[in-house]
Amino acid sequence: YDVVSKTGGPFGTMRFPAELAHGANNGLNIAVRLLEPIKEQFPILTYADFYQLAGVVAVEVTGGPEIPFHPGREDKPEPPVEGRLPDATKGSDHLRDVFGHMGLSDQDIVALSGGHTLGRCHKERSGFEGAWTSNPLIFDNSYFKELLSGEKEDLLQLPSDKALLTDPVFRPLVEKYAADEDAFFADYTEAHLKLSELGFAEA
Structure with missing residues (x-):
């Protein structure tokens, strides 16, 4: 989502080959494929709502906070x-630029x-390997x-993770x-909800 042009957002487009081909989405096709049989059971839901609901459920069932949907x-x-x-691979200025264009704060x-x-990174998809x-x-x-x-040798820290320590x-x-x-959990809930409604809350 871009807060200036009001384009993009959580509208179910990640299932399309054009978006799956984005470098940052490498491997996302696996999740899309695994979710499809579940989506077929709920034709009343749009893909846009379904993908956001899947994210909310994933956080909750793994022990995280309950995020409003x-x-x-x-x-x-x-x-x-x-x-x-x-x-x-980039630092705090890049993070602020990317998330700022979405209308998200430092806390977010x-x-x-x-x-x-x-989750974890896979070398063949991102160039990085391991869990955090x-x-x-x-x-x-x-x-x-x-x-x-x-x-630690067995755990991953990306350059963008390390940037959080130096800022x-x-x-x-x-x-x-x-x-x-x-x-x-409180701040994550607020940020996740905000992210899931970018461009939708105003629509």
């Missing part, structure tokens, strides 16, 4: 232009980075704890979330 997104035929997602950037508590935490199937504040404890605004938020999981 508001249906009503329309499916759109045209994916956004490539280049609106963050580049993991750090809270959403905590979503790396789930020792239990990548649990949503908790361990991403921030691991970030502060330094690099004078980002680092206090990392420290806050590492010490207080409830604070992380």
Whole structure:
């Protein structure tokens, strides 16, 4: 989503080959394929709502916060232009630029980075390999704890993760979330909800 041009947003376009071909979406086709049989059971839901609901459910069933979900997104035929997602090899200025164009704050950037508590990178898709935490199937504040404890051979820290430690605004938020999981969950909920409704809340 771009807050200036009011284009892009959560409108179900990630299922289209043009968006799946974006470099930042490498491997996303697997998730889209796995979700399709479930989507077929709920034809009343738009793809746009379904994908957002899937994200909300994934966070909740892995132990994370309950994120409000508001249906009503329309499916759109045209994916956004490539280049609106963050580049993991870059630093804090890049993060602010990318997320700022979406209308998201510094707090949102750090809270959403905590979503790396789930999942892992695959070298053949991103050039990076490994999980950020020792239990990548649990949503908790361990991403921030691991970030502060330094690099470990078996865990991943992307350049964009490390940038959170060197930035004078980002680092206090990392420290806050590492010490207080409830604070992380509250801010993550707010940021996830905001992200899931970009361009939809105003529609």
